[in-house]
Amino acid sequence: MFDRRYLQNFDWGLLAFSLLLGGFGLVALYSAVAAGVPTPQKALFTRQLIWFGVGLVVMTACMLINYKLLERYAHVIYIGCVGLLVWVMIFGKFVGGSRRWLALGPFSLQPSELAKVAVIIVLARYYSKFVTERGFTLMGLRLPVLLTLLPVVLILRQPDLGTAGLIVLIAASMTLFVKIERRSLQLIIGGGLTTVPLVWFFLKGYQKQRILTFIDPDRDPLGTGYHIIQSKIAIGSGALTGKGFLQGTQNALSFLPEQHTDFIFSVLAEEWGFAGSVLLILTFMVFIIWALNIAHGCREPFGVILCMGVTAMLSWQVFINIGMVMGLMPVVGVPLPFISYGGSSLLTTFIGVGILMNVSMRRFMYE
Amino acid sequence: MSKYLKSIDSDWFRRRLTAQLICVALGVLALLLRLFYLQVVRGPEFRKLSLNNSIRLQAVDAPRGLIMDRHGELLVDNRPSFDLNISPKDAQPIKETVRRLSMALEAEDEDFMAKVADLRGAALLRPLLLKRDIGRDALGTVETRRYDLPGIDVSVRLLRHYVDGGMAAHLIGYLGEINPSELQCDIFAGCRSGDLIGKFGVEKSFEHLLRGQRGGRQVEVNASGQVVRVLRTVPAQNGHNVFLTIDGRLQRRAEELLAGFAGAAVAVDPTTGDILALASSPTFDQNHFITGLSRDQWNAVVNNPWRPLENKALQGEYPPASTYKILTALAGLEEKVITPQEVLFCPGHYRFGNRDYRCWRRGGHGQVDLNRAIAESCDVYFYQVGQRLGIDRLAFYAKAAGLGKRTGIDLDHESSGLVPTADWKRRRTGIAWQEGETLSVAIGQGFNLVTPLQMAVFAATVGNGGVRYRPQIVARVVTPEGEVVQERQPQVAGRLPIGLAVLQTVQRGMWEVVNGERGTARIARLKEVAISGKTGTAQVVSREKAEAESSGNVHHYKDHAWFIAYAPSEAPRIAIAVIVEHGEHGSSAASPVAREMVRTYLGLGEDLKTASRGAP
Numbered sequence: 004m005f006d007r008r009y010l011q012n013f014d015w016g017l018l019a020f021s022l023l024l025g026g027f028g029l030v031a032l033y034s035a036v037a038a039g040v041p042t043p044q045k046a047l048f049t050r051q052l053i054w055f056g057v058g059l060v061v062m063t064a065c066m067l068i069n070y071k072l073l074e075r076y077a078h079v080i081y082i083g084c085v086g087l088l089v090w091v092m093i094f095g096k097f098v099g100g101s102r103r104w105l106a107l108g109p110f111s112l113q114p115s116e117l118a119k120v121a122v123i124i125v126l127a128r129y130y131s132k133f134v135t136e137r138g139f140t141l142m143g144l145r146l147p148v149l150l151t152l153l154p155v156v157l158i159l160r161q162p163d164l165g166t167a168g169l170i171v172l173i174a175a176s177m178t179l180f181v182k183i184e185r186r187s188l189q190l191i192i193g194g195g196l197t198t199v200p201l202v203w204f205f206l207k208g209y210q211k212q213r214i215l216t217f218i219d220p221d222r223d224p225l226g227t228g229y230h231i232i233q234s235k236i237a238i239g240s241g242a243l244t245g246k247g248f249l250q251g252t253q254n255a256l257s258f259l260p261e262q263h264t265d266f267i268f269s270v271l272a273e274e275w276g277f278a279g280s281v282l283l284i285l286t287f288m289v290f291i292i293w294a295l296n297i298a299h300g301c302r303e304p305f306g307v308i309l310c311m312g313v314t315a316m317l318s319w320q321v322f323i324n325i326g327m328v329m330g331l332m333p334v335v336g337v338p339l340p341f342i343s344y345g346g347s348s349l350l351t352t353f354i355g356v357g358i359l360m361n362v363s364m365r366r367f368m369y370e
Numbered sequence: 371m372s373k374y375l376k377s378i379d380s381d382w383f384r385r386r387l388t389a390q391l392i393c394v395a396l397g398v399l400a401l402l403l404r405l406f407y408l409q410v411v412r413g414p415e416f417r418k419l420s421l422n423n424s425i426r427l428q429a430v431d432a433p434r435g436l437i438m439d440r441h442g443e444l445l446v447d448n449r450p451s452f453d454l455n456i457s458p459k460d461a462q463p464i465k466e467t468v469r470r471l472s473m474a475l476e477a478e479d480e481d482f483m484a485k486v487a488d489l490r491g492a493a494l495l496r497p498l499l500l501k502r503d504i505g506r507d508a509l510g511t512v513e514t515r516r517y518d519l520p521g522i523d524v525s526v527r528l529l530r531h532y533v534d535g536g537m538a539a540h541l542i543g544y545l546g547e548i549n550p551s552e553l554q555c556d557i558f559a560g561c562r563s564g565d566l567i568g569k570f571g572v573e574k575s576f577e578h579l580l581r582g583q584r585g586g587r588q589v590e591v592n593a594s595g596q597v598v599r600v601l602r603t604v605p606a607q608n609g610h611n612v613f614l615t616i617d618g619r620l621q622r623r624a625e626e627l628l629a630g631f632a633g634a635a636v637a638v639d640p641t642t643g644d645i646l647a648l649a650s651s652p653t654f655d656q657n658h659f660i661t662g663l664s665r666d667q668w669n670a671v672v673n674n675p676w677r678p679l680e681n682k683a684l685q686g687e688y689p690p691a692s693t694y695k696i697l698t699a700l701a702g703l704e705e706k707v708i709t710p711q712e713v714l715f716c717p718g719h720y721r722f723g724n725r726d727y728r729c730w731r732r733g734g735h736g737q738v739d740l741n742r743a744i745a746e747s748c749d750v751y752f753y754q755v756g757q758r759l760g761i762d763r764l765a766f767y768a769k770a771a772g773l774g775k776r777t778g779i780d781l782d783h784e785s786s787g788l789v790p791t792a793d794w795k796r797r798r799t800g801i802a803w804q805e806g807e808t809l810s811v812a813i814g815q816g817f818n819l820v821t822p823l824q825m826a827v828f829a830a831t832v833g834n835g836g837v838r839y840r841p842q843i844v845a846r847v848v849t850p851e852g853e854v855v856q857e858r859q860p861q862v863a864g865r866l867p868i869g870l871a872v873l874q875t876v877q878r879g880m881w882e883v884v885n886g887e888r889g890t891a892r893i894a895r896l897k898e899v900a901i902s903g904k905t906g907t908a909q910v911v912s913r914e915k916a917e918a919e920s921s922g923n924v925h926h927y928k929d930h931a932w933f934i935a936y937a938p939s940e941a942p943r944i945a946i947a948v949i950v951e952h953g954e955h956g957s958s959a960a961s962p963v964a965r966e967m968v969r970t971y972l973g974l975g976e977d978l979k980t981a982s983r984g985a986p
Contacts, residue, residue: 235408281402
């Protein structure tokens with residue numbers, strides 16, 4: 004049953020880059036939790052190590068089953084994930100004003116993270132069936148839009164703006180990739196441009212304020228604006244070569260918010276400087292290009308679109324997260340793949356890597 | 371599968387992937403450029419900022435809204451508290467500094483030493499609170515010795531100040547530290563642990579309006595922690611000012627009159643439902659809650675048998691006693707089981723079943739019509755009215771008068787009282803209603819329970835011709851700039867299902883109580899203005915037991931004294947309910963309180979002869 008060609012085609016390069024990025028992440032996380040004031044949270048580091056192990060196992064599992072099974076059971080996976088989102092809405096743990104987590108013994112899981120992958124799979128199936136060189140018309144996009152919006156609305160209710168927005172971005176990238184018919188695209192853009200000012204007109208004052216703050220954190224100098232300034236100081240103070248491992252002062256004095264999750268890049272940039280940060284970003288770039296190359300090498304639409312979706316997910320997270328901590332993007336809670344603390348995020352990342360490897364090592368089947 | 375490949379060319383996908391590649395490259399380029407700008411171009415500058423942790427946030431607390439009475443008299447404001455802080459990093463050598471500080475303030479240095487003894491690590495960088503509220507003298511001392519005391523500074527914080535501590539304490543309420551579960555609530559968004567929020571009274575009910583919005587400043591500090599420049603400021607927003615409906619003078623007078631007793635007095639404007647006074651005795655000084663109570667002080671408050679923390683005006687449930695006869699009379703007339711002219715004979719007791727129900731006047735009242743029955747509070751008359759009505763008809767009118775349920779005043783912990791019905795008793799005890807119990811209920815001595823607030827509203831309703839208003843305590847809420855945010859509108863909670871003629875008959879009886887030849891509250895009479903009312907004497911234990919066990923002098927066996935009233939009789943402007951716990955007779959203990967409150971509120975001069983309270 005096991006084909007030797009799988010092993011021959013095993014994508015060692017992708018595995019190497021994943022482990023490299025994972026290694027960067029553990030180093031940064033150690034800095035973030037070891038120096039954390041007031042209480043060092045070293046236990047978090049151990050937990051992340053465990054999640055890493057779990058992630059590798061899940062990655063292997065995702066790699067071994069033929070990805071065409073994902074296509075066949077796409078609807079089951081999708082419905083299962085939506086079910087989990089409904090479940091979390093009712094029975095989820097209430098932490099810090101939102102209901103995102105499902106308790107799993109000592110660990111907890113964010114179904115919204117898994118929903119990202121589910122949307123990618125279900126869209127890949129739909130688009131691969133109906134893709135043509137002319138592109139999709141508005142009519143053809145009805146179902147994908149509904150399939151995207153259902154989990155997005157559920158996640159917005161939690162509320163988790165970051166993940167919901169991310170799913171919309173991933174779906175939009177995939178849709179643009181499979182091409183939208185010219186007139187339909189014009190209609191969508193035109194419609195968007197006319198409704199945005201209309202919606203703005205109907206928003207209440209405080210809602211406008213919230214959106215403006217989201218776009219421009221400086222409007223909230225005591226909240227997110229302050230966090231961004233501290234984050235910029237942390238990154239900037241790293242200068243060329245950084246302050247050295249465990250020497251970051253911004254991090255040690257808790258000037259950074261969420262230093263082990265969303266703002267972990269600031270910790271890394273402070274301690275390793277421009278040199279370290281460039282190395283990380285370039286590694287991410289090579290990883291993304293590698294992933295695109297897998298899509299490039301695949302000769303079967305579902306595989307191509309699936310890989311493209313996973314790559315879009317990981318790249319958007321990289322750009323949004325690093326852009327945010329450097330003050331280029333609005334502040335939203337989007338984790339940095341491989342690096343940020345968080346089991347669900349790491350698990351999703353490794354599922355993505357598993358899917359990429361899966362497609363990569365089966366490309367010979369369609370030659 | 372091959373059918374897909376026919377419909378779409380792999381090269382088509384490959385061309386589209388190239389576009390993706392370009393997007394990724396552009397994104398990476400943007401990140402790298404930004405990184406270069408932050409770390410290389412501005413790196414040295416940020417390095418310098420990070421060395422001193424130079425950018426800091428300073429909170430600017432928002433003053434809480436003021437509370438005034440209906441005439442604008444200031445009842446609650448904020449006063450500055452000077453807090454002594456030390457920045458350990460700047461105060462080196464720290465022991466020497468603390469010693470000098472203790473000497474300057476003539477205080478024991480051990481307290482301060484203990485606080486700074488085992489500081490290490492990052493804690494050294496944060497200012498530490500040494501002592502709260504040091505007072506202006508100590509402030510002067512510290513300020514003049516600035517140079518001897520490096521790293522010591524004084525911060526100003528606003529503390530809630532109850533101008534006339536203890537006055538209307540139960541109504542105004544007090545603040546307390548926010549607790550973790552409250553911190554989770556949306557309504558406390560923007561609060562942090564350690565913040566003081568309203569915990570009782572108006573301070574709690576109107577928390578959302580009184581609390582301002584904290585502002586803050588982003589500042590750049592130098593190496594010794596002094597502010598070099600202010601980067602950004604978000605101004606604090608003051609809380610709204612609240613004007614209560616109470617009349618400060620009347621409130622104070624009511625509290626004076628109740629001083630030394632446990633009890634409550636409530637005054638309502640019968641034309642609007644405004645609470646004019648809401649006094650519960652004994653009271654407590656809320657300022658102690660702000661500055662902190664010692665364990666002994668706290669125990670003294672909690673273990674006080676007179677329960678000072680309880681708002682007796684709306685938490686206290688008492689038997690209404692004879693004040694309830696007003697209701698029995700209204701029900702009896704409206705249901706036509708009795709006419710104003712019908713005369714019943716009172717021999718001093720009433721035989722029902724195999725039990726004798728006694729009248730408070732042993733010798734009996736003789737021939738009694740309705741007017742006399744109210745004026746002289748004849749029990750035997752009302753036993754018979756109650757018997758004719760039956761418990762459920764009586765309960766219908768009691769409920770229509772707002773008894774047995776909360777009045778809906780904007781204060782927590784309001785009791786609902788109790789209007790007994792046959793059904794209620796069966797559910798509660800499993801035993802059927804005994805008709806004899808109706809007799810006790812008819813004179814307010816059965817299962818029925820009322821709060822003083824309910825009785826004040828009842829008096830107002832009878833006095834104004836049958837309209838029951840929801841009692842309100844806040845007249846208006848204004849912004850610090852004076853713009854009115856909220857203004858109370860009278861809210862009708864219900865109307866008595868009773869004809870005007872019947873009401874007037876009963877009003878006439880209540881006039882007789884005070885102004886008649888043999889009225890039970892002749893002591894409450896004022897020559898300037900006519901008061902109408904009804905006395906009540908609520909038995910704490912059964913009359914037989916009290917007489918058997920003592921000569922009636924044991925304080926706890928003494929009856930509660932009630933008086934409800936409205937004035938002026940012809941067009942009431944104030945309605946009052948007074949209860950004096952263990953005050954014995956409504957006429958002597960409670961009615962003078964109401965009389966003096968009327969005098970104060972209507973601005974009648976002091977009458978030296980009647981100014982002193984009736985002897986209890």
